[in-house]
Amino acid sequence: MPSAIHHHSQRIGWLRAAVLGANDGILSTAGLVIGVASAEASAGNVLLAGVAGLVAGAMSMAAGEYVSVSSQADTERADLELERRALATNAQGEREELADIYVSRGLDRALALQVADQLSAHDALAAHARDELGLSGTLKARPVQAAVTSALTFSVGAAMPIAAAVLAPADWIAPVVAGASLVSLAGLGAIAARAGGASALTGALRVLGWGALAMIATAAIGRLVGTTV
Template identity: 70%
Template sequence: MRRHRERHVGERVGWLRAAVLGANDGILSTAGLVVGVASADATLASVMVAGVAGLVAGALSMATGEYVSVSSQSDAERAERELEQHELATDAHGEREELVNIYVGRGLDRPLAEQVADKLTAHDALGAHLRDELGLTEAQRARPLQAALTSALCFSIGAALPLIAALLAPPAHMGLTVAISSLVSLAVLGAVAARAGGAPMLQGALRVLVWSALAMVATAAIGRLFGVNT
């Protein structure tokens, strides 16, 4: 008999969020930087120096931010776990009643709720309380190092795309080429992220595209305003 297996979004929510955020920021921030500098009539060398510096600084910043943020979440989860362990050790009956009341609140008759609570407690008391009382599961557990490395790597990959476009673009149209290619990349990323998250692809692409286009226009305007060769 073929075994049925479902794959839910929650199984990949941790790394998916860090990957999408990193890649999106890498493309948008570097493209905005390149478009802004190119709009100021800077040379290709100046554009590339600014872009590479933005890539390195951005990747390190994203990794640090993700690590600190997810570490705080991990610390909170650890504190909750330790508290539940203490309560199970000091008030097992009260903890059982908590589970029973949770299951009754979800629609089970009390006798059945008591049976379920006893079975789950015998199998894994701490896991049952973390899952059903606090909503903490292993699949969604905070992983700071994974989030930091994923975010930094995806930022670097995303940031490389505008730099490649700048290198290949005609010098006279560098800013426009980078802007268009980056917006296309961002729209594709938004659609893929929406698909992976179970949301409509068009909606995901449009919401990224609109705000990214506004950011490109803003950086181009600043570059024009403070152009070095005007």
């Protein structure tokens, strides 16, 4: 018997949070370090800013993901409760509604009604959740998973520009951090794209452009502030 195919959509729950966290960790911390370094701050102050950015960013990502995905989960629960009530009060109407969905997908009416009856007999709420509301276990909102994944991956991403700043000569912190961060962003974009079944080159180029733009902007602002303050 052939093995089951593992589709890329099965990864969507953790992949989105992981990519967002790592990308934000690299980009925001690198921008912070480059901006402060461009303002001609001391190496100690540059590292302090980077570490502070890592801690604050990780907590912000965790809180933001948890609140955002919790709101999605609340909406899913509310929709399921509405569907549960509808099944309890208007089972025949819900049966027809489910059959209409299958007819729109290409089944004839008689077969659509038969499928609706059999699926409803097995688990009516699950059938409506999947086919009417588009909810499934694969795409189910998981707030804690999203929060922990984002915080951890942000921290890992943010550690890279901080490490580059530690290793770079004092006068070369900004260019070394920028170069290392762009390489890391390109690698992250390529890995994330491949994990999602897309082109690695497209994924790398997608983040490189935005990353370079962000670093140029923060370097310019840091240099401007450093010469006027």
